[in-house]
Amino acid sequence: MTTGIKLIDLIRGTDILGKYRLxxxxxxxxxxxxxxxxxxxxxxxxTIREKNKYYKPFLQxxxxxxxxxxxxxxxxxxxxxxxxxxSKKHDLIFTPVKGIGYQKKRTxxxxxxxxxxxxxxxxxxxxxAHNYLFWHINSGYQxxxxxxxxxxxxxxxxxxxxxxxxxxxxxxxxxLKGDMxxxxxxxxxxxxxxAVLIYGYPSSIQNILRVIPEFPEKFKNLKAIFxxxxxxxxxxxxxxxxxxxxxxxxxxxxxxxxxxxxxCKAHNGYHYNFLNCFxxxxxTDNGLTELLLTNTNSLNFxxxxxxxxxxxxxxxxxxxxxxxxxxxxxxxxxxxxxIKQQDGSSIHGSVFNKILYHFPEINAYRIVQDPDYTVxxxxxxxxxxxxxxxxxxxxxxxxxxxxxxxFKIIKxxxxxxxxxxxxxxESHVI
Numbered sequence: 001m002t003t004g005i006k007l008i009d010l011i012r013g014t015d016i017l018g019k020y021r022l023x024x025x026x027x028x029x030x031x032x033x034x035x036x037x038x039x040x041x042x043x044x045x046x047t048i049r050e051k052n053k054y055y056k057p058f059l060q061x062x063x064x065x066x067x068x069x070x071x072x073x074x075x076x077x078x079x080x081x082x083x084x085x086x087s088k089k090h091d092l093i094f095t096p097v098k099g100i101g102y103q104k105k106r107t108x109x110x111x112x113x114x115x116x117x118x119x120x121x122x123x124x125x126x127x128x129a130h131n132y133l134f135w136h137i138n139s140g141y142q143x144x145x146x147x148x149x150x151x152x153x154x155x156x157x158x159x160x161x162x163x164x165x166x167x168x169x170x171x172x173x174x175x176l177k178g179d180m181x182x183x184x185x186x187x188x189x190x191x192x193x194x195a196v197l198i199y200g201y202p203s204s205i206q207n208i209l210r211v212i213p214e215f216p217e218k219f220k221n222l223k224a225i226f227x228x229x230x231x232x233x234x235x236x237x238x239x240x241x242x243x244x245x246x247x248x249x250x251x252x253x254x255x256x257x258x259x260x261x262x263x264c265k266a267h268n269g270y271h272y273n274f275l276n277c278f279x280x281x282x283x284t285d286n287g288l289t290e291l292l293l294t295n296t297n298s299l300n301f302x303x304x305x306x307x308x309x310x311x312x313x314x315x316x317x318x319x320x321x322x323x324x325x326x327x328x329x330x331x332x333x334x335x336x337x338x339i340k341q342q343d344g345s346s347i348h349g350s351v352f353n354k355i356l357y358h359f360p361e362i363n364a365y366r367i368v369q370d371p372d373y374t375v376x377x378x379x380x381x382x383x384x385x386x387x388x389x390x391x392x393x394x395x396x397x398x399x400x401x402x403x404x405x406x407f408k409i410i411k412x413x414x415x416x417x418x419x420x421x422x423x424x425x426e427s428h429v430i
Contacts, residue, residue, distance in 0.1 A: 001144030004170035013101050013121050020127030020143060021134075026275075027137065030324045037275050040308060041071040044296040047097070051304055054092040056262045057388050075278065075294060084116045089362040094118060105255070116254055123225060123297035127253070127260050129275045132260035138249045139197050139224035151229065152210060156334035176202025181211050185227045186291040192218040198225045198244075202236045206363070207405070212249060216244045226251055226262070231424055236364075252331055257308040258295025261328055266320035269327030277341050279314055279328065280305065286338055286346045289313055291328070339405075340429045342373050352377070352425075355397055361386045362394075364412065369427040380412035387411055 004019060009016055021082065037300055045067050049059035059067070060080055067074050096102070101121040137140035149168075168175050169329075176192040178201050185208075196206065196220075205225065208215055225240055228251040237248050246352045252270050253260045260281065261272035272279065278294040288311050295303040311332040318324055339347040352367055364380040379394070391409040398407060 001172075003144070004172060007141050008167070009125075010260040012124070014125040014128075016125050016128045016132070017143060019125045020132045023121055023129055023133040024136065025257040025324075027133065027323065031277065034325070038071065039276075040276055040296050041075065041278060041294075042068050044294075044299070045071055045074060047299055048302055048304075051097050051299070051394050052093070053096045054089055055304065064314045072278075076280070078304055079290060080282070080305045080307055082301065086117065086301075086303075086306075087115060090116070096262060097299045100299050113254070117303075119255070120297055120300055122299075123258060123295065126273065126276055126297055127258070131251070131253075134249070134260075134271070135197060135226060135252065137223075138226075138247070138262070138265065141197055141223070144172055145196045146174065146197045147190065147199055148174045148175045148176065150198060150204045152201060152204065162305070176200075176208070176256060178207070182207050183211055183405055185320045186211065187212075187215075189218055190235060190397075193220045195219060196221050196223050198222065200227065202227045202230050202232045202240070203364070205240055206236050209239065210363075219244070222246055224249060225236070225355065228253065231239045231353075235360055235362065239363075252310075252328065254293065254308045254310070255343060257293035257303055257306045258297060259291075259293050259308070264319060264321040264323065269315065269329040270331060271319070271323060271325040271327050276325050279326075281312070281314060286387075288332075288338075289330075319421070339367065339369050339375055339425070339427055340373065341404065343404075347405075351402065355394075359390050359394065363389055365424075366412065367425045369429055371428050373429060375407040376410050377407055378410045378412040379410065 005017055008014070009018075029206075031093070037112045048055045049062075050056075055078070059074070061077075062074050066208070067207070088351065102118045103121070103124065104116070105119055106116045129195055132141065134144050141147070147185070164175075172186065174195065176185075176187075176418055181204065195325060205227065207211075211315050220391075223245065224246055225239075225244060225248045226340050230250070232250045237250075241248050247265070249263045249267075250270070251260070251262045252272075257277070259272055259277045261270035263270055276296045280292040280294075281289045282292055291308055291310050293303060293306045293308050295306070313330045314326060315329050316326045319327060341347070355399075356365055359379075361381055362379045363382065366378040366380065368376045377398070379390065380389070381390060391411075392396060394409060398405060
């Protein structure tokens, strides 16, 4: 079953299967994991100290012995980085390391200017290995098992060594374009029948259920659904679980920052790849706690204390599932997902998640704030009667939970996600 992935590894120069097998062995271990993480960070900082043009002056303030003894303290002394800094200092930060292969990448620019960066082959191996690990832990997936992807561009593959279709075939991945869903869509019933999991955007999965209600009936071996790339709203989770009668596990990842994480069966946070991604938190001007990421598999183009732009906390307490792997908790979305008030206070968009959780007939929503501070709550319901009833009730609830908010309820037009990630919150207040 692993023949296709072995071929991907061979041609691309990665080692996804080797990393995956190591992670499966490590998942239930409690001893030595902290030591491994400690050693990984030490070796990473020592290599960057020696090789990287940008970080060398910062790290040469510490001796190799100091770095080996206290890598976490050394790391915290380094400057915080973000996309603007990495783009501006690109020629200094990009310092090729002999013998370490890499690939060029770019973000789509949906949150600003497109961002060009590079990732090591080692990084690619570990990211996919963790993805497979989380699928395995939660659904019994084995590398090479058939699965279905329903998503837009961010989960599509552009690779020099493979055409897109060949790459999907080698993965045993049946890819359905999440931005091209209609009743006209021709589905391969045999491939759906064999699939053990679904992987995709929540909005795309929700949309295919709306357009093709009989879609869940086509799966005979489905074990679980894994959502990614967008904030998973409680109502959407409930809808997907109800229609498929299978559990939903949400994945959170940032490819540039090197983090990959997933819920477990306890659904109390996201276990993350702490062996090779070090996560810190810092307080923002709005009093929120944002994540800083250090990817120890990024030698050619370091991501160190990188502001990925997401809000969350970290806990190292033992999870109800029994795992000692640390978790990201209170994951609320982007730092930019903030509604600002005229009195200087702010409201994170996640507040609307809690409010709208109690409105199962609202299938989707968006929050848009104009420069004059007025908030427009766009909601989508299947019929006009539901809209009027829910809009009236929603006005009362919002006034109760967010007193003083200037807002209007707007009927959202037909909900059909594009191939860009669906942007839930937009504030245009400067």
